[in-house]
Amino acid sequence: MPHSLILNLTPKSPIYPQFLTGRHLHALFLTLVSSVDKELGTHLHDSKADKAFTLSPLQISKRNSPIAKGSKRGSILKSQHQEAISTGTPCWWRISLLDDALFGKLTQLWLNLNPQQPWHLGSADLYITSIQGTPQSTQPWANACSYNQLYEQASDSERIISVNFATPTAWRQGKYDSTLPTRESVFKSLLSRWNKYSGIEFENLNFDAIFPSFINIHTEIVPDSRSKFIGIVGEVSYRIMGDVEAIQIKQINALADFALYCGIGRKTTMGMGMGRRVRS
Template sequence: MPHSLILNLLPQSPIYPQFLTGRHYHALFLTLVSSVDPALGEYLHNSKADKAFTLSPLQIQQRTKPDHYSLQLSHQKPIPAGTPCWWRVSLLDDTLFSKLTPLWLNLNPEHPWHLGSANLYITSIQGTPQSIQPWANACSYAQLYEQASESDRALNFLFATPVAFRQGTYDTFLPTRECIFNSLLSRWQKYSGIELSNISFDSIYPSCFNINTEIVRNYDSKFIGCIGEIGYRILGEIEPNTIKQINALADFALYAGIGRKTTMGMGMVRRR
């Protein structure tokens, strides 16, 4: 069962920009995992395979309805102590979620966690959507599939953090239908337990887009990705079951993310 969880955080000391990178977010998550299951934390640290979680960049909490078009990717100035922040963690399988259940159930709002040199308190965790927080949700794979439309031909995505895809030995930043839906299908087949057989993406065509490239920096390296909005339509005489399967994958994007480096804040996507 995939979960999209919002961890509400309160820094007790300034968080400096050099610690607000994908690698530091990845390290913080592994610290959380290791606090309840050291062996699992070590396994996730060493594993080179596709991992059953995604992370967002750290966001400063807004009291009004947020701009849904993008998230803050980097910070030029330190985040001051006492600034309410949030951080999205999505989990793609029940095993990982159940391993972390003791952490959620026994959350100590006075236990400090570390992001670089800063101390953070986790004040609460959201797992259901709210009007000012559209990134929180939970839904079983069976529900995702059953609720997927057999008639909706519009597939509109928001790329909230940069999306990139690996092709051979190089990266590509253009979100073609093959890149997007093969990325989603790969993660669906790995974690859902629901086989999508004989699915084809040949009927999917771009209908609109407003996209740009964006650079993400980590230490001395950098990655380039695509950010913005893109829409596709399913065209032609297509079986309802095929439309349903494609819609299930599009709905799954909220949890799975798309493309590379999703465990370091890239590829954070949701359907609009």
């Protein structure tokens, strides 16, 4: 069962931009895991395989306002910070977990959360004040749904799929990255993770009938100490064209709904490739 959890955080001291990178947030997540299961934390650190979690960049909370810049339907999240986040500034951070085993092992962390315990992000200390796991009107990134529910609730007739790429997204092609959101790159990325974690394998699913019908994207560059990551942000709508079996339409819609949890493309455990389906 995939979970998309929002951790609400308050810094005890300023968080400087050099500690707000994907690498530092990845390290914070492993610290949280190791606090309840050291062996699991070490395993996740050492594993080179596709991992059963994704992370977002750290976001500053804004009361009674949209959670990020962008359209009413979708949004673009802040993927890098030029200035320090001040002491006491309310923040949020999304962690998604793609299998029950990982969620179960972290249950003690969620149940025994101590809002007075500081956690380290670089040179800063911060408190986890609460965790959200269900949808909120001002927080569309929180949710939980079983794989069976995702599949059963997926439409077998809806032909328009709009995807909000909220943090820079790119796909590996050979030795290099590509920022072109083709039907193959987007939906094969979703299919690979669905087949790995859901237990409901989609065999012989063909994407040839999917065509882009609306594109509003631009590229963003996210520098790191070792490299630069270039990815797209914005919205792309795809339309299923022609004579397509209802079961295939249902499977494609299930993949689109799954995007909220699994991310799209590369570096999803470093805050990149954060996306979700949006509807008018």
